[in-house]
Amino acid sequence: MITLAHIRITPSETWLNGKVVSNSNINGIYREFIGDYPKFFKMDSLCKLGFIAAELILKGQTPELKENASIILFNRNGSLITDRNYQMTIADDHFFPSPALFVYTLANIVTGEIAIRHKIYGESSFYVLPHQDDEMINDVVNKAYLTSNPSFILTGWVDYDDDDNYVADIKLVTK
Amino acid sequence: MADKVFVTGAGIISALGIGKEATLEALLNGESGIGKIPHIQTEHEEFPVGEVALSNAEMSRMLNVGYPIDGLRTVLMGIIAAKEAVESAGLTEKELRKAAFISGTTVGGMDKTERHFKTVFDSNVETDDSLELKYNDCGYSTELIADNIGKFNLITTTSTACSSAANAIIFGANLIKAGVTDIAVVGGSEALTKFHLNGFNTLMILDKKNCRPFDKERMGINLGEGAAYIILESENSVKARGASILGELRGYANTCDAFHQTATSKNGEGAYLAMRKAMDMAHLCPQDIDYINAHGTGTPNNDETELAAMQRIWDYELPKFSSTKAFTGHTTSASGSIEAVICLLALQHGFLPKNLGWHNPMKEDAIPVIDDVDNSNVKNIINNSFGFGGNDSTLIFSKFIKENG
């Protein structure tokens, strides 16, 4: 398994291939580096985090390679923060369930958002693990996903606890 | 490394009943499990659903389990189905120790969470209820199911919306092919909750009448619940154990539609690619497919685009196809494995499940299975499961014929 690129985003620092490229929060990074995708602001926090990580790490990849790529992500909290926000819209005394929130109560929507933006038609999956177990993640990706020969795999950890605690630790890997 | 992946056990619980026999009987008799809401606490009584007939208390007594499992419907149903699968494959405790357990769920323990959410949210004191909110975590319900079945070598949860269980099956098959494990217990479990009943309602894709997949007048989904697991096994392990084979998982694929969070692309790109790639893996051509168990949710969007994808492959000569969601309701994250068990029953017993509730064609030449037909020769079945996020999976189950195998 060869690592082509690596990105790590935390509330205080964003590292791309071993260098700090930004100290902004998620919305700040969007404004600094992206800025042309208004749908970004409709996403929930988990999707925003995965989206900007993908945006930065996929720079320079051709559409041909992206078309046959896979997206395999992992986290601990699923879509918990949005689950809570949506749950509040179906509480008894304020009952107006929000369709836009409900859509994001599925953790794998983040793989969908990345695929939509980059036109990635390969495999996509989302796993919930008790903690960030890089050995297991590498093992799963290597044995279960690299075998089908994608052009590359965007894979790693993307977890959003709250606005002060989140991390995206994502790699592009190939055989 | 293993080339082939066989199915050697299966277990199921749904609105059709508990176990394979009850399920088979309901399918053969054309008796839908969809009805009014007896268990879930909601004001939305206008929506028919496919509920499992047993209450949590009844399932807990049946399994002889107590707190905390007695309040967790996803876990209770999961244990019942996984037990049946493991027993039907004749797996021992020792064999399970080397096996993988992979389960798909999205809602997890949400049924319990939502009964306590209000009281917990309104107070800052840590109570039993607030501690119970941790069952919301999808991974936790998988571990509880696994704990009640055996000590596994590897336990994982897939969470890819309505294709979760299908992707658990794919993941298990990949692990066997990679030589990581010889045996995998794979499937999914999902309980009905107010959480997703209201959610699907806000998306305005629930039908107030019984659902009518692939009908011109279809109005949407009836939600359902249930669990199903199958046992996947390598050829070596099958031989060593002398296990009997229910079918071969001959091909599979997962693709991304890359179009929209919930809607599917007009020409069904993701569905098309998934079916194509699965047939490639199985070394089958379109003419070899005898039956498609469609995702067929009954929403205007899904059925139109799934049919479009099928017609891109088969043109006007579609194989026999039906959606069994008018029997079970749409069991969301569990639907992939529930329908996999239905496909395995069809292979074994030589019948094709009917598409209940169908009256009017969406297009000419697009008529699903509605009558009893002789299908004793059915050999290769496609099972489609598509999820929000554009996550599209196809499984191909084939009849195992000893002479050629």
Next chain:
Amino acid sequence: MENLILQLKNQIIEVLNLEDMTAEDIDAEAPLFGDGLGLDSIDALELIVLLEREYGIKLSNPAEGKQIFKSISSIAYFVSKNRKK
């Protein structure tokens, strides 16, 4: 009507998370879906919730939304005729 239009613009900016956009940026006659503001089907569903929550108007079929949600003025016209609060 002017007030209602302004109120609707602000409510829509809020519920649809139209970041970096103010009421002045939205032309009341411009199409909301497709080329205009680029809204999609989930946005339409969110607008249906908005009509119910703020104006007591219940739509039961998403297809009804097609005509109503053409532009801010068409929504304002519909709300002024049908509002219950």
